[in-house]
Amino acid sequence: MRWLLACLLILVSTAASAETFRFTAIPDADQSRLQERFDKVAAYLEKQLDVDVEYVPVKSYSAAVSAFRNDQVQLAWFGGLTGVQARRLVPDSRAIAQGKEDAEFRTYFIANTHAGIKPQGDDLPKNVQGKTFTFGAKTSTSGRLMPEYFIRKQFGAPPKSLFSRVGFSGDHSRTIALVESGAYDLGAVNFKVWEDAVAEDRVDTDKVDVIWKTPTYPDYQWTIRGDIDARYGDGFTDKVRQALLDMDDPELLESFPRQDFIPADNDDYQPIEDIGEKLGLLR
Amino acid sequence: MSDERAPGLLAGNSLNLRLARRSLGLIALCLMVLPFADLAITTHDPWAELGRMLTGLLHPDILATESLPHAIALTIGFALWGTLLGMLLGFPLALLFHRSRLVRAGCAFVRAIHELFWALLLLQVFGLSALTAIAALTIPYAGIFAKVYAEILELTPRAPVDALPEGVGRLSRFVYAELPMVWARLSSYTRYRFECAMRSSVLLGFVGLPTLGFHLESAFREGRYAEAGALLWVFYLMIASLALWGHRRLLPWIALGSLFLLGPWPDIDGALLWRFVSVDLWPKPLLEGNWSGLWQWFGEIPDLLPAIGNTLLLGLMGTAGSLLVALLLWPLASRHFGNRPTRMAGKGVLILMRSTPELMLAFIFLLVLGPSMLPAWLALSLHNGALIAFLVARHADAIVPGSHALPASACYAYELLPRLYGGLLALLFYRAETIIRETALLGMLGIATLGFHIDSSFAYLMFDQAFFLLLVTAGLNIAVDALARRYRPRETADTASERDHPAGEATC
Known part of the structure; x- marks a missing residue:
């Protein structure tokens, strides 16, 4: 009986860990060899997070947002405004990290x-x-x-x-x-x-x-869905954040392109949200 | 061609005079509205960029694109399944087409929205998946198939049915006495539509589905012209070799094989789908029954009337431009003019021009001429003009000239054109609906047509606005189609050749 239970547990746990963790990045500039470059980022995250990680290429800013909304990706590298759009559509989603340059973009x-x-x-x-x-x-x-x-x-x-x-x-x-x-x-x-x-x-x-x-303002950030801990295990969000902050291989950082990632949260982007509303781009 | 002051020159009621009046009317109308169009040339220095583009086309780099075979397979897979499912849905609708106003209206509506816009809409619920791609082709194609199949079925010769004994069931009559008579025409149209689907499938890449167009658009936009050139050549080759791999017996296997590549299929989130259909697509004040709020909502839609104006303007100019291009270019591919090498070259040019997605052509002209309506006008005229010219040249080849002694210009003006002109104009008027559909599409390049605002609304995630603008676009297309049908020449000087080549061929 105990043996059976153990088997069942293994089955359940493999089924749970079989869910692939997917991420995307908004296509803001050079898209050549996108897959190749981001597959390396995926490989890095896979090693750090101990789940299958896959990169999903998108064509437009709005496609990135709708992929995030439809749960086709659970993590995304958004611009300031697209991040706000995404977090408004997906309750409890949050900004977890930004590039060092993004605090003063x-x-x-x-x-x-x-x-x-x-x-x-x-x-x-x-x-x-x-x-x-x-x-x-x-x-x-x-x-x-x-x-x-x-x-x-x-x-x-x-x-x-x-x-x-x-x-x-x-x-x-x-x-x-x-x-x-x-x-x-x-x-x-x-x-x-x-x-x-x-x-x-x-x-x-x-x-x-x-x-x-122009004067400086906050921009790009990593945003993660709110239901991640329930699906990938407690503390998974923090693990993802830590993996991003620990990323120090210049070859990986080059894809974004950023020197380093630093912590961020939703409040950092309040100014962007206010301006977006004022200009009628958000409602 | 004509002197308007001479009384009675265009008067009279002969067929060709009526056609000439219609065409001159179209061109005059176009000239009248031309001052309203923004046709400025603003680029100072396009030659460096053009040079890079040409170098890229001549030195294509086939290895630059990642996962090229996968993109090719998906392009074919989407096109094949989109056509197949569109056909399966469209055929039963075609049987009801002339009996039900509802079916006709429904088909007109789904046809009136461009594949790309269907894709943008479906993207919101099915994400970047094969489901989005295939449904975006299937839905409008079902409407097109229903209409064209119904038109073909209508022309079924009556003799075999009349010869049947009384009391033969409806189904037997259809299967044994009607279907065989039109089978060849139905399948030839379906085959043609598959070629259209290939082009549409490439276009779907422009909104992010992973077909050839995905890489083509990125490479073009970012100036990696060697890669873009290679992708264009691959696309031309795929279209040109269609006869080789698009064999009746091979296609089912390709369809089945591609099934393995199309996944992963998305999990459909029922709650999200329901929310999108029941809430997101509709103005909030409407759902709340707040009528004054609805008026305010309506006021927030940016520049609706100028957008409609620009769409119609570009549509009219595109139609008139296509007429001129078709008149100029059809001799290039006709057996009555030039010699074998020039005809080969001419045919090649026409096929290249009609196969290149118009969005791509417009993009090239945009770089050369700067942002105005001019690039879009040129792209629409060249693409559609070349398509019509190609079909007209085929009609022309069926004509046996009466006198061989005429010089080429006289042969063109007196011998061939009078017999071809009705067909040409019919094709053009068929094409008008497609042209107006495409103007909306060119809005995605930044020309302020309805498509520009639809694209913006999707970007700002204001789906209610996008949906409303899509409805306006559909209404406009249906109106233009009705108008074009009214003025389309029905009787032509050479009806025999017209019957061999159903004008449905001008619908993509």
Whole structure:
């Protein structure tokens, strides 16, 4: 009888641990070899967490949110705004870690040199009025939400009435390409993506350069579903957080790309939520 | 072509004069609304990017894409199952099509929403899964199959039925005397629709389903043109070799085999599904019965009228543009013009242009010309014009010219075009519905059509707004289709060739 019980226990426990833990990351810039890069992250987490871990690639910011909502992923690397969207849809889900850079994130405004806009002190130069302008993705924090917020704050007007044309490039790499080609006079881009592009010589700074750096705000974070401890065992959430904080292999961190991960919680993102509501992107 | 001042030049009631008046009317209307369209060219320096693009196309890097075989298999699997299930649903509906107004309206509605929008909607409940992909193809295809099958069945020759003795049951009559007469046409249309499904399946990748389009869109967007080039070539090869692997006996095995690749199937969360259908899709004030709140909700929808205007404008311009492109290009692939090598090349160009997803074409033009309506207009005109030109060239090849001594231009103007023009215009008017569907789609590239706002609403997770805009889009498409049907030439100068090539072929 005892033997039978033990067998049953083993069966139950293997069945429980058979549930794969899945995660995704919003596609904000370079997506080449995405699977390969994130499979390494999955392998790392698998070792740390002792469950099967799988990476699920997504195409758009909203697809990442709906995958999280549908429980197709239990953990996600979100932007500031997408994280707020996701946590509003999935009760009890929480932010557990952010990149070291994310506590003080920035947007860079970049301009094509043809547009004749020069950096001026602490504000966005006045002569951007009447130019053409592109955001990044529609729900990007650094490519849409925060630049729109700062534009409205400085000029007291929505971007639509300030610029002669407003577009959405879809992601940060595309914003740089479109401003470099002159399709738009200026654009708003994630500062990390810009700096990496410049460092790797993927952008011609004679044709496009930074004209303004915004003040800082909180951005990307890891968000985990609220029902995780019940499904993967008590303390699993803390284990995931610890595994993320302990991640120190530069090759893994390069995928995000961040220097290091530090703790974060939902309250860190209250400013983003307030701004999102104010701009009508959240309701 | 005509001098409007000369009285009576376009007067009269002959068929071709009526057709000419209709086409000139269409072009005049297009010219009239043209000033409202935003056609600015804003790029300063597109040549570097274009150069990189061309280099990529010429030096494709086939190994750059991860899991390429898997993406190819899924593209085929989704297309095959989408077509198969669409056919299974569509056929019984086709039998009821002319008897039930409800069936007709239902089919018109599911047809009017583009596959990509179905996918965006289904994504919310079934996530990134094969279920989403296959259902996104099956649902609109069922509506299309129902309509086209019904049209084909309507043309069944009566003679075999009349020859049957009295008292033969309805089912026997159908199976023995009607179905065999139209079988070839039904299966040829189904085969054609499968090719459309391949294209749609690639497109599904643009919203995140893991088909070829997934990698194609990323590579294009991020400027990895060697990879994008390789993926485009793979796609062209898949379409071109369809006749080889798309064999009747092989397809069931491919369908069964692909089943193993399509998983994992999602667990459907009943509560979430119910919440989505009963709450998320509807405006909150409507559910609460708060009518003044509903008015306010309605007011929050951004730029509804300009969006409808832009959609119609682009649709009209796209239709007129397709007409001009088709008129110019069809001789490229016709046996009456040029020699063998030029015809081969011409055919190749037309096939390339009609196979390249219009979203991709628009994207290339966007880089070259900058963001305005111009890239979308060019993409719609070239894609649809090439498709019509290809079919018209086939019609033309069936014509035996009366005089061989005519120079090419005279042969085009006096010998062939008068006999082909009715068919061409019929195809164009059939195509109008598709063009308007595609304008909504091009909104995803940032042209402020209805599709742009639908895409935004999905991004902001405002599903009630997205659903409302989808309903508006569907209504618009149905209206345009009704209008096009009214003005579509019914009798053509050369009806025989028309019967051989059902105009249903212009529906994807």
